[in-house]
Amino acid sequence: MYVKIVCSGWLFSATKLVNPFFALLDAEVAHQLAVSAAARGWVPKEKRPDPSILGLEVWGRRFSNPIGLAAGFDKNAEAVEGLIALGFGSLEVGSVTPVPQEGNPKPRIFGLRQEGGIINRRGFNSEGIVAVAKRLGAQHGKRKLDETSSTSSSSSDEVKFGGKAGPGILGVNLGKNKTSEDVAADYVQEVDMLSQYADYLVINVSSPNTPGLCWLQGRKQLKDLVKEVQAARDEMQWGEEGPPPLLVKIARDLSKQDLEDIAAVALALRLDGLF
Known part of the structure; x- marks a missing residue:
């Protein structure tokens, strides 16, 4: 397999030497x-x-392109x-749970090489909202500063894309803990802790790996x-942009x-979207 990626004028080639390494x-x-490499800017x-x-x-919200990382x-x-810098129009982090949880026992991700797919049974492994809020808060401030410096040199009539903290629309996907008795x-x-950093929020009730979650549908x-x-x-208090x-x-x-039934709820409560 030979893959070429053109990005920022540079040609990056992933050859047969790379793929077997990851396959092992x-x-x-x-x-x-891959996440660590993106976090370090590599x-x-x-x-x-x-x-x-x-x-x-x-x-x-103004998306610079319709391609997002789920x-x-x-x-x-x-x-x-690092991930937004790759060129995505949006990025969604999570699913995040209120308190840290390990998720399902390992191994829980299985690569299907011949089919070109992956089976995921992680089960909402998460470091919890405190850790995620801390990271989002730090990155929010840095992205905001970078956006201010970049727009100061741009044309005043240039269309501005991005979210409340700069380039890229940031979504936060919310989940529940496995042992929670009060799901709501x-x-x-999570809304109280994380919504201030989010350009949109997602209530995740879809995972079959979390007991009782799909019942919420x-x-x-x-x-x-x-x-x-x-x-x-x-x-919560919101500015001109609203919640x-x-x-x-x-x-x-x-x-x-x-x-x-789900469509009826979405229409009755004026949900902003389903997926």
Whole structure:
């Protein structure tokens, strides 16, 4: 296999010498090496601006392009700056849980080389909201400073893309702890701690690896949960931009009735999105 990546005018080639090395590693170890490399800035940076035709506006947020990195790659917000610098229009960290938890026993990630896929059974492993909030707070300040210095030299009529802390739209994916008895309290606590850094929030009720989580996709359960999370978010003080949009992540293997129930809740409570 031979892969070429053109980024910031430099040509990076991953040859047959590289792929076998990663194939020898445990899949989760290989994944963490990639996160660590991005956190340390050992990845190419895309310095060329996106073509204006790729820009779009959703929820009042201006995305420089429609390609985003989904939650699950940087679960603990270790590499926000490095990953956004790769050129993504958005990045979603998490899923984050209120208190740290190990997740499922290892091995829990399995590479399917012939099929070109991966089986993930991590089970919401997370360092918890305190660690994630600390990282997001530090990176938020640095990204804001970098954005101020970059825009000061740009044209005044240039369209500004990005979120509240600079380039890239940052989403935070929220999950519950396995042993939680008060599920809504988990999500409310996360909103209180993390929403100030988020350009949008995601309530994750889709993981089959967390006991009782998919049960929250039921019509009444989902409605009660979303109402509590919305109330917690709306009670906070927000500037002109308003509170971060709230989305819900649902499972893919739902019945037609399940989908209709979820759609009814989304419309009734004016959710900002589903995926």
